[in-house]
Amino acid sequence: MGTIINITKRELNGYFSTPVAYVFIVIFLLMAGLFTFYMGAFYERGQADLSAFFDWHPWLYLFLIPAISMRLWAEERRNGTIELLMTLPVSVGQTVIGKFLAAWIFTGIALILTFPMWITVNYLGDPDNGVILTSYLGSLLMAGGYLSIGSCISSLTKNQVIAFVVSIAVCFLFTVSGLPIVLNFFSSWTPQALLDTIASFSFVSNFTDLTRGVIDIRNIIYFLSLIIGALSLNILSINSRKGI
Amino acid sequence: MSVLIEVNQLTKSFGPFKAVDDITFKLNRGEVLGFLGPNGAGKTTTMRMITGFLPATSGSIKVCGNSVHKEPIAVKEKIGYVPEGAPLYGEMTVISFLKFISSIRKIKKEYIEKSINNAIDKLGLEKVLYQQIETLSKGYKRRVGLAQAILHDPDVLILDEPTDGLDPNQKHEVRKLITEMSKSKAIIISTHILEEVDAVCSRAMIIANGKLIVDKTPQALLDTGTNNETLDDVFRTLTIGKK
Numbered sequence: 001m002g003t004i005i006n007i008t009k010r011e012l013n014g015y016f017s018t019p020v021a022y023v024f025i026v027i028f029l030l031m032a033g034l035f036t037f038y039m040g041a042f043y044e045r046g047q048a049d050l051s052a053f054f055d056w057h058p059w060l061y062l063f064l065i066p067a068i069s070m071r072l073w074a075e076e077r078r079n080g081t082i083e084l085l086m087t088l089p090v091s092v093g094q095t096v097i098g099k100f101l102a103a104w105i106f107t108g109i110a111l112i113l114t115f116p117m118w119i120t121v122n123y124l125g126d127p128d129n130g131v132i133l134t135s136y137l138g139s140l141l142m143a144g145g146y147l148s149i150g151s152c153i154s155s156l157t158k159n160q161v162i163a164f165v166v167s168i169a170v171c172f173l174f175t176v177s178g179l180p181i182v183l184n185f186f187s188s189w190t191p192q193a194l195l196d197t198i199a200s201f202s203f204v205s206n207f208t209d210l211t212r213g214v215i216d217i218r219n220i221i222y223f224l225s226l227i228i229g230a231l232s233l234n235i236l237s238i239n240s241r242k243g244i
Numbered sequence: 245m246s247v248l249i250e251v252n253q254l255t256k257s258f259g260p261f262k263a264v265d266d267i268t269f270k271l272n273r274g275e276v277l278g279f280l281g282p283n284g285a286g287k288t289t290t291m292r293m294i295t296g297f298l299p300a301t302s303g304s305i306k307v308c309g310n311s312v313h314k315e316p317i318a319v320k321e322k323i324g325y326v327p328e329g330a331p332l333y334g335e336m337t338v339i340s341f342l343k344f345i346s347s348i349r350k351i352k353k354e355y356i357e358k359s360i361n362n363a364i365d366k367l368g369l370e371k372v373l374y375q376q377i378e379t380l381s382k383g384y385k386r387r388v389g390l391a392q393a394i395l396h397d398p399d400v401l402i403l404d405e406p407t408d409g410l411d412p413n414q415k416h417e418v419r420k421l422i423t424e425m426s427k428s429k430a431i432i433i434s435t436h437i438l439e440e441v442d443a444v445c446s447r448a449m450i451i452a453n454g455k456l457i458v459d460k461t462p463q464a465l466l467d468t469g470t471n472n473e474t475l476d477d478v479f480r481t482l483t484i485g486k487k
Contacts, residue, residue: 006347010333017335017376080331084392087295087327088348089320242297 007098048125066167069150077158131213138210141223148230178202248430254303265454278445279434286454287434324398330389334378349396363391382409401431438475
């Protein structure tokens with residue numbers, strides 16, 4: 001456990017000792033605001049809730065999270081520091097978890113910094129703060145899902161651009177799998193059970209459930225098992241080809 | 245004398261290519277072993293297997309009695325390693341990097357400061373402690389790489405081309421450091437510089453095409469040549485078969 005914390009601390013400090021952290025946080029906040037107020041028509045809706053804000057999170061994460069996760073392992077491979085790291089007395093699992101946690105905490109920090117939204121909506125009206133809390137929880141879980149996929153893909157290459165593009169493509173599939181655009185394509189020729197399975201893999205539908213203010217254990221299990229699955233593949237990929 | 249490294253019939257294949265072919269040797273405490281060989285001979289691959297970075301295709305390695313394959317963490321605790329090119333986390337400062345390594349190495353809190361100061365002192369890093377590693381010169385980077393390897397006072401030191409990129413004075417310093425530490429440790433260094441073998445090694449191995457072809461003291465190696473031959477000449481004769 002101590003080892004994981006040490007790795008997480010180092011990684012997290014790494015974000016803030018380069019401009020990466022600040023650029024990311026500023027862009028994230030700007031885009032979140034832009035989506036909420038212009039595309040989500042926050043004021044025009046005339047409702048005291050944050051759904052105009054949270055509805056855009058899957059799409060925001062789709063592009064911004066791979067930008068964080070792409071460097072997690074690809075950079076270690078490119079710089080050769082993976083050799084330094086893997087010859088220290090740590091297990092592959094500890095490093096994978098440590099790095100993932102750092103990235104997750106970092107996105108958590110960016111997410112917490114959206115608190116002016118919450119203040120705004122409480123100032124303007126009388127929102128259901130319980131719903132807002134479960135929405136934040138859902139958003140954090142969803143960010144973890146995107147990150148774990150990105151981390152796994154980053155471990156397959158030493159090229160960060162490839163990691164970025166492929167992560168977006170895979171995350172896109174997970175994002176849209178519950179939307180009509182995908183389901184309509186399958187609905188004419190696949191049985192309902194399979195259709196439901198495809199839909200249940202969707203980030204959007206699992207996240208939307210949580211933004212309704214209901215903490216359904218199934219949604220939480222979905223995201224956690226996705227994270228565990230992706231990180232397990234991550235460990236396998238590091239173990240199978242450390243030196244290349 | 246205690247045997248710290250035991251390598252037995254070690255082989256590594258990358259597809260059909262045998263990078264390391266049936267290498268066997270033992271190394272005792274107090275010995276400094278120089279790996280010599282042309283580029284691509286298998287020196288780095290051998291070191292990577294001893295440090296547990298790459299798995300062996302066949303054969304076994306024991307470090308301080310622990311099997312690299314079965315007890316990788318226990319082995320890694322006992323080794324200090326400078327990989328080829330001394331890769332480092334460039335965005336960290338020297339001091340935060342050394343602190344990170346000490347924490348991962350589980351050096352006890354009360355010894356951390358002492359061991360870091362010792363490494364800083366031995367490698368002359370006082371001036372650059374608060375600089376980002378990526379802004380340092382090649383020589384300093386190499387010395388930071390060495391500093392992280394000796395922090396935990398390991399029994400076994402494995403240094404892949406430790407003096408590469410250093411100026412003659414720095415080379416001299418590093419060789420002095422290796423000689424100082426040699427009494428209490430088993431050290432393997434790889435190098436292209438043959439005079440280095442003469443200067444610091446008590447044993448020299450020449451590896452070519454993955455095979456171990458010579459395992460002698462530097463003096464004995466020199467004696468295999470005719471009268472006026474230097475180590476360079478002996479090396480060329482042994483690795484490419486001509487003068």
